[in-house]
Amino acid sequence: MSRATSSPNNRATRPDIAEQLAEAIFSGVYAPGDFVPKELDLCEQYSVSRSTVRSALQTLVAAGMVKRISGQGSRVRELAEWHLLDPRVSDWMARFAQPNPRIRREIFAFRVAVEPFVARLAAENATAADLLAIETAYHGMIRALETPDHLYQGVSHDDHDVAFHEAIFAATHNLLWSQISHVLKPAIALLVETSNHSADELNDSMERHRLLMEAIRLRQPEQAEAAALSVLERTGLDLGLEGLSSHLPTLRLPGVGRLEPS
Amino acid sequence: MSRATSSPNNRATRPDIAEQLAEAIFSGVYAPGDFVPKELDLCEQYSVSRSTVRSALQTLVAAGMVKRISGQGSRVRELAEWHLLDPRVSDWMARFAQPNPRIRREIFAFRVAVEPFVARLAAENATAADLLAIETAYHGMIRALETPDHLYQGVSHDDHDVAFHEAIFAATHNLLWSQISHVLKPAIALLVETSNHSADELNDSMERHRLLMEAIRLRQPEQAEAAALSVLERTGLDLGLEGLSSHLPTLRLPGVGRLEPS
DNA sequence: CACGATCCTATGTCGGACATAAACGGAGCA
DNA sequence: TGCTCCGTTTATGTCCGACATAGGATCGTG
Structure with missing residues (x-):
């Protein structure tokens, strides 16, 4: 995979946006009930298109970690609703929720x-x-x-x-x-x-x-x-x-x- | 979300494409190792845009049921690799894999x-x-x-x-x-x-x-x-x-x- | 003060365009 | 002849811009 974004310098490691958001959620930056930044803000923050951001958000939705409300935003769901049995979530949990x-x-x-x-x-x-x-x-x-x-x-x-x-x-x-x-x-x-x-x-x-x-x-x-x-x-x-x-x-x-x- | 069916004017009963594909996979239409139709074919088949099809396919990817290979297609993975512990997969399994x-x-x-x-x-x-x-x-x-x-x-x-x-x-x-x-x-x-x-x-x-x-x-x-x-x-x-x-x-x-x- | 119509925001969907990865096949060379 | 290397093909990955839609918030009116 690669970069090919507008970044002039070599941005070799494209950050997995879903993972970064997951880390932020696990570390408490966005608590259950909070809203994560809206799509357009995330686009700007990561310098990617809306499709990519939506793809990442959909991953989090599939993980049961966020719920997307049309016209309102993407809200972090309660911990009990997360799909902790999803291997991906389990992986994040092990890596990001260590001290919990x-x-x-x-x-x-x-x-x-x-x-x-x-x-x-x-x-x-x-x-x-x-x-x-x-x-x-x-x-x-x-x-x-x-x-x-x-x-x-x-x-x-x-x-x-x-x-x-x-x-x-x-x-x-x-x-x-x-x-x-x-x-x-x-x-x-x-x-x-x-x-x-x-x-x-x-x-x-x-x-x-x-x-x-x-x-x-x-x-x-x-x-x-x-x-x-x-x-x-x-x-x-x-x-x-x-x-x-x-x-x-x-x-x-x-x-x-x-x-x-x- | 759910379908308020009986809306016959335009897009009546928007079928959940991910679910339909899942049903086809569970019922054996696409066996592990097979390729599901490519995005553009699915677009035509369901009369939706590529974004929607990609969204559905990503759901299946999150479920571990298909693996997308860039430039090649979307291949059905082995049963053992499916995320059977994902509530969504579990739901499909109960409804579509009954006779299995x-x-x-x-x-x-x-x-x-x-x-x-x-x-x-x-x-x-x-x-x-x-x-x-x-x-x-x-x-x-x-x-x-x-x-x-x-x-x-x-x-x-x-x-x-x-x-x-x-x-x-x-x-x-x-x-x-x-x-x-x-x-x-x-x-x-x-x-x-x-x-x-x-x-x-x-x-x-x-x-x-x-x-x-x-x-x-x-x-x-x-x-x-x-x-x-x-x-x-x-x-x-x-x-x-x-x-x-x-x-x-x-x-x-x-x-x-x-x-x-x- | 209650209540409904309206506006606003952010997501959902659309369509087209180009970039990229992997398999295929043919040309060139030892 | 057999091998490597490079283009072509195919279908996915990403990007862009636009409009439609669903809720909440706001404001106006009775």
């Missing part, structure tokens, strides 16, 4: 609910190809840790981590669960980036990942469920996100340690 | 996984206002059944049923779970419409709904989880969707009857 504790907390609560169950489904339905994908991601995490720059085959440890979780979602062989992985992917990436500090924590985290993988391989749904919870518990500890135990499914598993703090 | 048994089955499997857990969260977090909403929907279902045309306050029994489930999602007070309700709403509506046949079945269904509501009111998460499963089991029976028991979480609940068909 509420969103962060709810995403984590959601993961705590979803991933154990997904792990169970994966343990029940994983094929050889799924196991291979999971294992590849796992070994990528290990290998990356062994390198000084935490890179393996050009991919960071964190990305392998994300791929690991993604592969588990895919192993459910259910369209909707797989979709949720796309949604959660940016969120997982965000949480992964901001956790995993010390070497001890990393080792512990890797061991929990390994147990999860093994449970899926051995077709042990309940162990997989518990192991997924264990992985998340590790993440939650790293993030200092406690108090979510009320959201945890109360498992009664013989061989696996309980997680309740009480 | 695979999608139907996966939606139901998804519900079986999600709704019990949501019921648990609702039992833990429901406020008085949430309980009121649930109860209102429940009584709407009852009242509607008592009328000859199954309407209560102008709303059908099925719609009250949908509202019932929606209220439970909202009671989780988690943004993402509530979002899933928006996604599942059309699917629930579809399943509700095509089930609930005889009077006996309806009575049984209502009783299961009542138990679910009571469990939420009494803050009994495990009972609520089981009751939600029970409601879905009833639906599954109505639909002849068996064989999903492997997807059911194995609950060990003392006071509530087991649900396994075996």
Whole structure:
């Protein structure tokens, strides 16, 4: 893509207007109920034509973030109306809503609910190809840790981590669960980036990942469920996100340690 | 927006082009990998300008259903890439993909996984206002059944049923779970419409709904989880969707009857 | 003060024009 | 002969200018 606008200098990076607006909304520049600038103002602000601006706004409409009222303007909708399950919104949310504790907390609560169950489904339905994908991601995490720059085959440890979780979602062989992985992917990436500090924590985290993988391989749904919870518990500890135990499914598993703090 | 149809003078019943294309895609007219007609052809076909056609196509792009390749055309993407969690796509899916048994089955499997857990969260977090909403929907279902045309306050029994489930999602007070309700709403509506046949079945269904509501009111998460499963089991029976028991979480609940068909 | 007609604003739609990306096909060269 | 390279074709991406339309705000009148 390119520029070809009236800008005399080389404006190589055309800013994604939809994304910029989304960032502004997520960061609170335009709060729910507010109006974003009208089309013509945005045209001037970004030096693009009205078509381009309208295209960007339509993206935000599709994301449920703004509502366009003919003759009045484009108003930011309430947070609850946003399509948080849209991969694009999820991506923006992960990148722009970082410091927002509420969103962060709810995403984590959601993961705590979803991933154990997904792990169970994966343990029940994983094929050889799924196991291979999971294992590849796992070994990528290990290998990356062994390198000084935490890179393996050009991919960071964190990305392998994300791929690991993604592969588990895919192993459910259910369209909707797989979709949720796309949604959660940016969120997982965000949480992964901001956790995993010390070497001890990393080792512990890797061991929990390994147990999860093994449970899926051995077709042990309940162990997989518990192991997924264990992985998340590790993440939650790293993030200092406690108090979510009320959201945890109360498992009664013989061989696996309980997680309740009480 | 919506069509005030019967405006026969000029552009009668402006058809939502995005929706029509979506219907064509869902019904298989354009299969994944195929190209939809190019913009200019669509302009002629619908007698609208290119802007309008582009707007519609962009909607489909936002839905992940088509990928536009500059200079080549707009190609239908693979089913797995569609944003099935987008409320709009979910709505189309419910209305246009009815006979598709695979999608139907996966939606139901998804519900079986999600709704019990949501019921648990609702039992833990429901406020008085949430309980009121649930109860209102429940009584709407009852009242509607008592009328000859199954309407209560102008709303059908099925719609009250949908509202019932929606209220439970909202009671989780988690943004993402509530979002899933928006996604599942059309699917629930579809399943509700095509089930609930005889009077006996309806009575049984209502009783299961009542138990679910009571469990939420009494803050009994495990009972609520089981009751939600029970409601879905009833639906599954109505639909002849068996064989999903492997997807059911194995609950060990003392006071509530087991649900396994075996 | 109430109420309706009018104006105003910003979005929705239209039509045409040129720029751009990707696949196709033919010319030139080793 | 086989390969690369470059134009052509095609359909999308962007731009511009204009008018139509939907709401809200305003103002006038009874």
